[in-house]
Amino acid sequence: MLRNLPFILFFIFFTLSCDTDEGQNQGYEPTPVNIAVPAIFSQLLPAPEIPANNPLTEEGVALGRDLFFEKKLSADNTLSCAGCHKPNEGFSDQRRYSVGIDGIPGFRNSMPLINIAWNTKNKFNWDGSANSLQEQVLEPVVNEIEMHNTWPNVVATLENDAAYLTKFEQAFGSPTISKELAAKALSQFIRTLVSGNSKFDNYLLNQATLTPLEQQGLAVFLDENRGDCFHCHGSPSNPLWTDNDFHNNGLDENFTDLGLGDITGDPAQFGLFKSPSLRNLAFTAPYMHDGRFQTLDQVIDHYSEGLVFSSTIDPLMKTVAQGGVQLTLQDKAALKAFLLSLSDPSLANNPVYQNPN
Amino acid sequence: MFKNTIFLLLLLVSFVGCNTTNDDPQKALVSINFSHSFNQQAINSNNFNALQYINAFGTTLSSSKIRYLISEISFTNQQGIKTLVKDYQLVDVGEDTGLFIDDILLPEGTYLLSMRFGFTETTNTSNVYPDLNAASWNVPEMLGGGYHYMQMEGRFLDLNNEEFIYAYHTISAVQNPGPENTREDTSIVLNLGEITISQDQTQINVSMDIDQWFENPNLWDLNSLNGMLMGNYTAQKMMQENGQTVFSLDTSMGN
Numbered sequence: 001m002l003r004n005l006p007f008i009l010f011f012i013f014f015t016l017s018c019d020t021d022e023g024q025n026q027g028y029e030p031t032p033v034n035i036a037v038p039a040i041f042s043q044l045l046p047a048p049e050i051p052a053n054n055p056l057t058e059e060g061v062a063l064g065r066d067l068f069f070e071k072k073l074s075a076d077n078t079l080s081c082a083g084c085h086k087p088n089e090g091f092s093d094q095r096r097y098s099v100g101i102d103g104i105p106g107f108r109n110s111m112p113l114i115n116i117a118w119n120t121k122n123k124f125n126w127d128g129s130a131n132s133l134q135e136q137v138l139e140p141v142v143n144e145i146e147m148h149n150t151w152p153n154v155v156a157t158l159e160n161d162a163a164y165l166t167k168f169e170q171a172f173g174s175p176t177i178s179k180e181l182a183a184k185a186l187s188q189f190i191r192t193l194v195s196g197n198s199k200f201d202n203y204l205l206n207q208a209t210l211t212p213l214e215q216q217g218l219a220v221f222l223d224e225n226r227g228d229c230f231h232c233h234g235s236p237s238n239p240l241w242t243d244n245d246f247h248n249n250g251l252d253e254n255f256t257d258l259g260l261g262d263i264t265g266d267p268a269q270f271g272l273f274k275s276p277s278l279r280n281l282a283f284t285a286p287y288m289h290d291g292r293f294q295t296l297d298q299v300i301d302h303y304s305e306g307l308v309f310s311s312t313i314d315p316l317m318k319t320v321a322q323g324g325v326q327l328t329l330q331d332k333a334a335l336k337a338f339l340l341s342l343s344d345p346s347l348a349n350n351p352v353y354q355n356p357n
Numbered sequence: 358m359f360k361n362t363i364f365l366l367l368l369l370v371s372f373v374g375c376n377t378t379n380d381d382p383q384k385a386l387v388s389i390n391f392s393h394s395f396n397q398q399a400i401n402s403n404n405f406n407a408l409q410y411i412n413a414f415g416t417t418l419s420s421s422k423i424r425y426l427i428s429e430i431s432f433t434n435q436q437g438i439k440t441l442v443k444d445y446q447l448v449d450v451g452e453d454t455g456l457f458i459d460d461i462l463l464p465e466g467t468y469l470l471s472m473r474f475g476f477t478e479t480t481n482t483s484n485v486y487p488d489l490n491a492a493s494w495n496v497p498e499m500l501g502g503g504y505h506y507m508q509m510e511g512r513f514l515d516l517n518n519e520e521f522i523y524a525y526h527t528i529s530a531v532q533n534p535g536p537e538n539t540r541e542d543t544s545i546v547l548n549l550g551e552i553t554i555s556q557d558q559t560q561i562n563v564s565m566d567i568d569q570w571f572e573n574p575n576l577w578d579l580n581s582l583n584g585m586l587m588g589n590y591t592a593q594k595m596m597q598e599n600g601q602t603v604f605s606l607d608t609s610m611g612n
Contacts, residue, residue, distance in 0.1 A: 222497035237495035268406040315510035315522035318584035
């Protein structure tokens with residue numbers, strides 16, 4: 001037994017030493033980089049959640065940015081991620097339904113891609129169909145009504161581009177291109193998309209003043225008997241302005257889109273959709289998962305007078321029997337003014353979020 | 358080389374062997390499990406959505422969300438020395454999170470287990486817990502600020518046998534909701550009783566009997582008290598009274 005001990009120890013050591021990605025450049029380390037955390041987030045929120053197996057690096061984020069704006073991800077080289085998640089539209093799409101490469105529209109509005117690094121629930125898309133960001137970014141490439149491509153084809157296309165071979169090597173220490181590494185790079189870039197510079201953020205930092213109308217709107221938002229928006233959409237204490245959870249907010253009596261329930265198969269979750277962040281509403285119309293409301297006024301009218309009961313309506317829709325919270329015209333105007341104070345105009349022009357080419 | 362290996366192995370064995378001979382009491386690794394029931398029927402994320410639970414008023418109800426905050430989780434030994442094992446824990450039944458507090462290392466012995474439902478007036482301070490902020494657990498300042506104690510939501514059959522919704526939210530009771538509100542501590546101290554920790558008893562089960570929220574001493578009529586309860590001082594006081602008998606130590610579970 002003891003005679004075998006050195007051999008066993010050597011074998012263990014040898015096995016451990018081989019536990020690295022194939023072809024990886026031993027000793028090479030890309031440059032670590034941190035997310036630019038807004039001051040108000042530092043005060044109120046936990047640190048952003050970065051997976052241990054995909055730390056942010058300068059090279060990885062740069063590659064992710066290239067890929068985010070890369071039309072070669074689509075089958076006919078016409079559509080990039082940014083085609084439906086536009087920086088000047090809150091990383092969303094002002095069309096009700098984005099249109100894929102074959103001219104076919106989708107059936108849900110494009111979700112804004114901001115402050116994803118604070119989505120600790122790790123449920124992505126309106127219906128929670130992706131359990132991680134890396135899983136999420138893979139899907140649009142192969143979706144038949146979006147980019148309509150295959151990952152082997154994407155990998156082959158990128159491998160024919162010498163610049164990408166270099167960028168993958170810089171990002172991950174290996175010139176090998178794979179869909180997994182592409183997803184890691186895209187995830188790194190998307191995690192850097194941070195919005196925390198709205199008028200209201202600056203108000204919380206004592207660097208801006210709300211108008212009386214905006215202050216009234218905040219009071220409506222936080223009043224359990226009027227807006228009662230805070231349970232699902234954050235508050236001055238939760239500047240994400242979403243709970244990252246799923247709700248049925250009284251849009252339909254019967255469901256044509258089952259949302260979360262379509263993924264889980266649970267009838268108790270039919271018609272539930274993820275609460276979107278209320279940041280950047282000035283840039284992200286239309287609203288709701290299916291983009292049915294063109295204006296913020298229509299959204300407010302819905303919660304005020306348009307709620308309908310259904311089997312899975314959220315218990316927080318407490319006034320559904322009356323059709324909604326019955327806001328006065330003054331309350332509605334105030335709420336709208338407050339909601340618009342959550343928009344961050346610096347997002348659209350941030351140079352590090354723009355197309356690098 | 359081989360001689361040295363034998364010597365090192367013997368040395369290691371002797372250290373391990375000697376580790377039980379000192380006078381300190383042996384320590385046990387303990388975990389606390391939060392479980393939930395309605396009239397002794399176990400409730401978890403798989404079954405709590407079913408409209409099948411009947412409260413003392415006779416109302417049939419379901420749950421779609423149960424999450425609550427426990428703080429000051431402590432063990433007091435027989436010498437009166439209190440060991441705080443966790444400041445606070447957010448339990449979410451639907452998400453299956455916060456149901457366990459693991460890796461509590463305690464000397465074997467007999468303890469009194471205590472905790473608190475909610476926060477004290479001192480600890481219930483707005484914005485100081487980043488994880489609770491991210492969980493949207495806050496209470497607006499006009500309702501006293503700080504954090505929720507519990508959010509229990511679901512459906513019930515009303516007097517016309519039609520489905521309706523309820524949101525049973527507990528917070529620190531507030532009078533005069535608005536800028537001039539005054540807050541009153543309605544957290545609940547939970548003295549859960551004696552527990553003996555040993556190598557054979559390492560799992561502690563704390564049970565929440567949900568039916569008690571609707572029963573004792575205030576018979577709860579969801580037809581009249583089903584929502585907008587945060588700013589309802591009387592309702593908050595009633596919830597606090599009912600909460601006194603909700604939590605108990607379930608000694609039926611062993612290690």
